[in-house]
Structure formats: C-alpha cells, structure tokens
Amino acid sequence: MEISKQREEIANLIAAGATKAVNIALAELWGRERGPAVAGFLISCYEKLRGHLPFLPYRLAILRSYTVEPIVPLLRAAAFVNGIDLTVHLGEFNTYAQEILDGNNSLYKFKPDAAILAVQTRDIVPELWFKYPDLRMEDASAAIKRTASEFRNWAHVFRSHSKAHLIIHNLEQPALSSQGVFDNQSASGQYAAIRRINQELGELVHDVPGTYILDYDALVARHGRLRWQDEGKWLTVRLPIAAGQLINMAEEWLRFLHPLAGKIAKVLVLDLDNTLWGGIVGEDGIDGIRIGVEYPGAAFQALQRVILDLYRRGILLAICSKNNPEDAMAVLEKHPGMLLRPQHFAAMRINWVDKPQNLHEIADELNVGIDSLALLDDNPVERRRVRYDVPEVTVIDLPENPMEYARTLQECPVFERLTLSAEDRERPKYYVAERERAQLEQSSASREDFLLGLRQQAEVACVSSATLSRVAQLTQKTNQFNLTTKRYSEQEISRMVSLPEYQVYSMQVKDRFADNGLVGVAITRDRDSTCEVDTFLLSCRVIGRSVETALLSYLTDRARTRGNRELRGWYLPTKKNAPAREFYSAHGFTMVEQNDKGSLWQLDLSNLSIHCPEWIEVISTDGAQK
Amino acid sequence: MTLPTFERVQCIAADLFQVPAGSIAANSSPESIPTWDSVQQLNLILAVEQEFEVQFEPEELDHIRSIGDIVEQLQAKLASRL
Numbered sequence: 001m002e003i004s005k006q007r008e009e010i011a012n013l014i015a016a017g018a019t020k021a022v023n024i025a026l027a028e029l030w031g032r033e034r035g036p037a038v039a040g041f042l043i044s045c046y047e048k049l050r051g052h053l054p055f056l057p058y059r060l061a062i063l064r065s066y067t068v069e070p071i072v073p074l075l076r077a078a079a080f081v082n083g084i085d086l087t088v089h090l091g092e093f094n095t096y097a098q099e100i101l102d103g104n105n106s107l108y109k110f111k112p113d114a115a116i117l118a119v120q121t122r123d124i125v126p127e128l129w130f131k132y133p134d135l136r137m138e139d140a141s142a143a144i145k146r147t148a149s150e151f152r153n154w155a156h157v158f159r160s161h162s163k164a165h166l167i168i169h170n171l172e173q174p175a176l177s178s179q180g181v182f183d184n185q186s187a188s189g190q191y192a193a194i195r196r197i198n199q200e201l202g203e204l205v206h207d208v209p210g211t212y213i214l215d216y217d218a219l220v221a222r223h224g225r226l227r228w229q230d231e232g233k234w235l236t237v238r239l240p241i242a243a244g245q246l247i248n249m250a251e252e253w254l255r256f257l258h259p260l261a262g263k264i265a266k267v268l269v270l271d272l273d274n275t276l277w278g279g280i281v282g283e284d285g286i287d288g289i290r291i292g293v294e295y296p297g298a299a300f301q302a303l304q305r306v307i308l309d310l311y312r313r314g315i316l317l318a319i320c321s322k323n324n325p326e327d328a329m330a331v332l333e334k335h336p337g338m339l340l341r342p343q344h345f346a347a348m349r350i351n352w353v354d355k356p357q358n359l360h361e362i363a364d365e366l367n368v369g370i371d372s373l374a375l376l377d378d379n380p381v382e383r384r385r386v387r388y389d390v391p392e393v394t395v396i397d398l399p400e401n402p403m404e405y406a407r408t409l410q411e412c413p414v415f416e417r418l419t420l421s422a423e424d425r426e427r428p429k430y431y432v433a434e435r436e437r438a439q440l441e442q443s444s445a446s447r448e449d450f451l452l453g454l455r456q457q458a459e460v461a462c463v464s465s466a467t468l469s470r471v472a473q474l475t476q477k478t479n480q481f482n483l484t485t486k487r488y489s490e491q492e493i494s495r496m497v498s499l500p501e502y503q504v505y506s507m508q509v510k511d512r513f514a515d516n517g518l519v520g521v522a523i524t525r526d527r528d529s530t531c532e533v534d535t536f537l538l539s540c541r542v543i544g545r546s547v548e549t550a551l552l553s554y555l556t557d558r559a560r561t562r563g564n565r566e567l568r569g570w571y572l573p574t575k576k577n578a579p580a581r582e583f584y585s586a587h588g589f590t591m592v593e594q595n596d597k598g599s600l601w602q603l604d605l606s607n608l609s610i611h612c613p614e615w616i617e618v619i620s621t622d623g624a625q626k
Numbered sequence: 627m628t629l630p631t632f633e634r635v636q637c638i639a640a641d642l643f644q645v646p647a648g649s650i651a652a653n654s655s656p657e658s659i660p661t662w663d664s665v666q667q668l669n670l671i672l673a674v675e676q677e678f679e680v681q682f683e684p685e686e687l688d689h690i691r692s693i694g695d696i697v698e699q700l701q702a703k704l705a706s707r708l
Contacts (some may be wrong), residue, residue, distance in 0.1 A: 036673040037641035243672040
C-alpha cells in the first residue's frame with residue numbers, strides 16, 4: 001500500500017536520526033495533501049523531532065462560539081511545517097465572554113502569547129441574522145451599538161489581564177440576505193448593519209494596543225460563502241465550516257501568527273528565468289522571453305506586481321540566478337515589459353555559483369541572518385537542494401502553472417506584517433543606496449575621497465514627540481555600535497527629557513544616495529561640572545562613515561557651553577559591541593577607571609576639542625538649549 | 627491513487643488514531659480503539675468527506691458506529707454519483 005509504505009519510510013528516517021530528510025519529506029507530504037489525516041500523522045512525527053529541529057514555541061488560546069476542534073490539528077501541522085511548535089488552549093464552547101471577563105480563568109493561567117476571539121454573527125447578534133425584516137431602525141441601531149461595545153469591553157478587559165496579542169474575527173455576512181435583493185436598495189439593510197459593526201471593530205485596533213482584526217467576512221467571501229458553510233454540520237455538531245474549508249481557516253490564522261511570533265522573512269530572493277519572466281534569456285534572447293501585458297507574459301507581470309507590493313511593505317529583494325550577467329542585466333534595465341528594475345534589488349548574485357553559497361553571501365551582504373531569507377525559484381531541483389543544504393531558508397513551492405505564481409506568493413505567511421513603521425517601508429531603499437555607496441567606494445582612490453564623495457549631512461536635534469519612539473527603539477535594538485547598551489522605553493526617555501540635568505540627542509544622517517533616517521542617539525547627564533555620557537549609539541546602517549565623530553564633537557561643544565569641565569563615559573563591553581571598543585581612545589580620551597564591567601574614559605574639556613571631519617556637514621536644529 | 631474505498635478509509639483512520647493501518651478492521655469502533663473519541667469521530671468524518679469529496683447528511687452520521695458503517699454509507703454515496 002502506497003500510503004503506509006510512505007509512512008513507514010518516514011518512520012525509518014526518524015529512527016535513523018535523519019532529521020533533515022524527515023523535515024523535507026514531511027513538508028513535501030503536506031504540500032501534496034493538507035487534510036485531517038495527514039495532519040495527525042505530521043504532528044506525531046514532528047513531536048518526535050522536538051529538540052532536534054529549531055522549532056519556535058508559541059502558545060495560542062482560541063475563544064469561540066462554535067466548534068473549532070477539527071481546525072486545531074490542521075493549524076498545528078501547518079505551523080510545524082513552518083517551524084512553529086504551537087501549544088493550543090481551547091476555550092469552552094460558547095463561554096468566551098465569561099472566560100475573558102474572569103481574570104482567574106484558565107485562559108489567563110495558560111499564559112498565551114496570542115489569543116483568537118472567533119464569534120459568528122448569528123451567535124452574537126442573532127436579531128440581525130435571523131429576523132432583520134422584523135426590526136425597526138432603532139432596534140437595528142441598538143443591536144449594532146450593543147455588539148460594538150461588547151467587543152470593545154472584551155478587548156479592554158482582556159488587555160487589563162494579559163499582555164498577549166488579541167486577534168478578533170469580524171462578523172460575516174449571510175450568503176443570502178434575509179431581505180433578498182431589496183437589502184441593498186436602502187442604506188439601512190442587513191448587510192449595511194453588519195458592515196457598520198465591522199467598521200467599529202476596525203477602530204478597536206487603534207484604541208487597544210496589541211489588538212488585530214481578522215477580516216473573517218472577507219475570508220469567507222474569498223472562498224465563496226456558499227462553499228464555506230455546511231448547514232448540516234452546524235445543526236448537528238455546531239461546526240459551521242465545511243470540511244474542505246477548514247484548512248483555509250487554519251492558514252488564515254497562521255498569517256497572523258507568523259508576524260506575531262517573529263517567524264518572518266526579511267528578504268525575498270528571486271530566480272530569473274521562468275520565475276520573473278517566461279523562457280530562458282540565454283537561449284530565447286531578450287526579445288524571445290515572455291513578460292508584458294499580454295498573455296503569457298502577463299502571468300509574470302502579475303507576479304512582479306506582487307513582488308513590488310512586498311517591496312513597498314519593506315521586504316528586501318535580491319536576485320540569485322544562474323545566468324550570464326550581461327543577458328540578465330539587459331532584461332532588468334531595458335525590457336519594456338519588466339516592472340522590476342535594478343534599483344529595486346538590494347543584492348544580486350547572477351552567476352554560475354551554486355545557490356546555497358550565493359544565499360549565504362546575500363545574507364552576509366545585507367547583514368541579516370540566513371533564516372531571514374525566502375527563495376522563489378521555479379526549479380524543483382534547486383528548491384530541494386536549498387532545503388537540504390540551507391534548511392533555515394524559507395523555500396516557496398511554486399506551482400507548475402505561472403498563472404498561479406502571483407497568488408502563491410501573496411499567500412505566503414512569512415511576508416505578513418501587522419505593524420509597519422515609516423522606517424520599515426523605506427528599508428529597501430536604504431539597502432539599494434548602500435549598494436550604490438559600495439560602488440562609489442570601489443571607484444574612489446582613497447577612503448577620504450569616498451567620504452568626501454558621499455556628501456554627508458548630519459542633523460542633530462533634541463528628542464521630540466515625533467522622534468521619541470524611534471529613539472527608544474534604537475536603544476532597544478542597537479547591539480554593535482553601542483557603548484553602554486542601556487535599553488530604554490519611551491516612558492523612560494520622556495522622564496529623562498523632563499529632568500534639567502539630562503540631554504537626549506538624536507542624529508539623522510543624509511548623503512547623496514539616501515536619507516538614512518534617524519541613526520544616532522546620545523544621552524548625557526550633567527553633575528558637578530562633569531558631563532557623563534549615559535548612552536551613545538549608532539545604527540549599523542552608518543557604521544564606518546565617521547558620523548559618530550560628528551555627534552561626539554557636537555555634544556562636547558554643548559557640554560562645554562553648559563559649563564562642564566570634563567566629559568566622561570563608560571565603555572561596557574558585550575558579546576556584540578566590539579565595533580565601539582576603540583571609540584573613546586581614538587578620540588583622545590584617557591582611561592580613568594577599569595573594573596569587571598568595563599572602563600571609564602575622560603576628556604578634559606578646557607584644553608581639547610573634538611573636530612568634526614570636514615566631509616560631514618553638521619546641522620543643528622535643537623534651537624535654544626534647555 | 628486508486629486504492630479501494632475500504633483501504634483508503636483504513637489509511638485515514640490509521641493516521642488519525644495513530645495506530646498501524648493493519649490493525650483497523652471493518653468492526654473497529656470507539657470501543658476497540660482507545661484514541662477514537664468524539665472529536666476524532668468528527669475528524670474522521672471530515673477527513674473522509676474531504677478525501678472523497680462527499681458530504682454526509684445528519685441522519686447518516688447518526689448511524690456511524692464503526693469503520694464498516696462509514697465505508698457502507700460512503701459506498702452508497704459513491705454509487706449514486708455514478
């Protein structure tokens with residue numbers, strides 16, 4: 001028997017300790033067949049691999065008004081395939097409200113990382129679902145208001161008891177309105193009423209931090225309302241979702257769990273021939289490949305459009321492809337059908353070197369972990385090779401038909417994001433500018449020539465409400481060029497700003513290629529004519545361009561102006577901050593103290609100034625001193 | 627995959643209940659398989675529905691007490707589809 005033989009082979013691989021092979025075999029099995037039976041088998045296999053594979057543990061609570069038990073194994077199997085080991089706590093059937101409101105409930109004792117609140121329209125507002133035509137307008141309005149405020153209250157109470165993320169399903173429309181086609185002939189129909197509740201739910205996201213809306217109505221619509229539901233199962237076992245649709249519910253949940261658990265890809269690495277365009281440019285020539293508005297090139301253009309969407313979401317793009325670089329660059333630069341151009345790519349490896357090595361190089365060049373990469377490649381042999389040699393890389397399985405490429409990429413959960421800062425959105429541009437800088441550096445005669453050619457501008461300012469969150473973020477995230485590695489929250493920074501002895505400076509750096517954004521932070525404290533550097537850090541984005549000297553020069557001048565005689569600061573070594581080790585000695589400070597935590601450095605302000613390098617223009621916008 | 631209906635159901639049940647396929651017979655039931663509880667009964671029905679692209683009616687579900695019952699209901703459905 002084919003199936004049991006397959007199971008036997010996997011069992012043998014597990015017994016032999018061939019973890020990588022098992023992992024690949026299980027992922028391929030799941031790719032072919034995603035159902036309850038396979039899910040059961042997968043979970044039992046993966047549970048045996050715990051400790052041998054780097055699973056990310058995650059705890060999920062599901063609060064619900066209907067049967068979701070059969071979705072759980074599908075969700076756990078899919079999560080395992082993607083490297084997440086989910087522990088699931090199911091709330092009792094239809095007791096979600098009590099569970100949320102009671103701070104001693106097993107929900108909170110479970111200590112979830114995230115909770116899902118899945119409630120159906122007919123369970124929470126039965127009057128809108130079952131007897132809409134009987135309702136007077138004021139009854140409908142009251143029902144809308146009551147429902148929205150119930151959700152609001154649950155979200156607030158949940159937040160008061162737990163720090164976990166909360167994912168709220170919005171309410172689905174009936175497949176057929178109880179008013180028939182008349183429903184849409186006025187502004188007060190059944191559909192409009194449910195839409196209004198969903199609008200109010202959408203606002204909850206802004207009011208209660210860590211709350212997210214899952215657009216359940218859109219999910220049901222996407223898969224077809226009539227196909228989604230199974231009245232027979234609803235009426236007998238309270239399972240409203242048809243057997244074949246359960247996997248779609250599980251995968252939608254996973255699209256939230258990936259960004260929440262941090263299991264995300266930051267770089268999309270692309271193959272070229274038969275992935276970005278149809279055909280092989282080396283054989284078909286630039287005029288023979290298929291890419292453009294007409295079929296069959298349109299399928300590839302649709303894929304490129306989705307890739308551009310990801311680029312605008314802050315995901316870096318890279319090329320890893322076996323081509324002659326001249327052929328490939330000609331297409332990227334000149335082909336009229338291409339939407340992606342060289343400036344969209346943060347790194348390129350167009351050569352005949354094998355892909356695992358190229359992927360490692362791309363990760364190094366972009367300064368990200370290898371597990372931040374996702375590969376899109378039409379060639380199953382390459383995919384298998386990468387899965388085996390670099391298992392940390394997410395490998396996306398492309399279907400045979402290019403018309404399905406775009407959707408496959410859209411469905412990929414590792415590119416989902418639930419929050420997006422301005423910095424995140426601009427990230428791909430920083431990296432592309434970095435590539436251009438590297439080219440300038442190569443063509444410059446000396447290091448000084450290069451720095452002069454960069455035409456850097458450093459803008460130093462006191463922290464403001466607009467920059468507070470980024471400044472706090474940098475203290476929390478910066479590991480390399482960070483002299484003291486003190487982590488501060490926004491509240492702590494605000495408190496320092498309110499004290500006269502503290503100065504909190506931020507530095508923004510621009511050059512001819514890009515605005516690097518806010519990349520430097522310095523915090524100082526005056527005491528007895530001595531100004532002590534509490535924090536001094538630089539984002540790794542601008543390390544090695546001597547902007548740290550500009551910031552130090554600036555705060556030295558300010559410290560002197562405020563009447564200080566000395567400037568001193570600790571260097572507290574960590575595993576990662578070696579790049580900052582020579583900072584004080586290189587700028588003429590002398591060491592005055594050393595202990596097991598680090599070294600204290602001092603500069604006499606009366607006879608020494610720090611000169612800002614001539615290739616950096618410093619702009620001060622801090623206005624009057626505090 | 628063109629295995630006979632019984633063998634296909636047998637494989638599904640084996641995966642779900644975590645027992646060897648060979649140990650599942652027509653008279654296997656919740657009494658003979660300890661992991662066959664009410665949630666797994668539902669999972670079994672859903673798995674069969676998905677595998678064979680059929681849907682059981684509530685009345686039919688009431689009569690399912692063993693693997694043989696499922697196969698019987700299923701064969702009747704598949705026959706009426708021809």
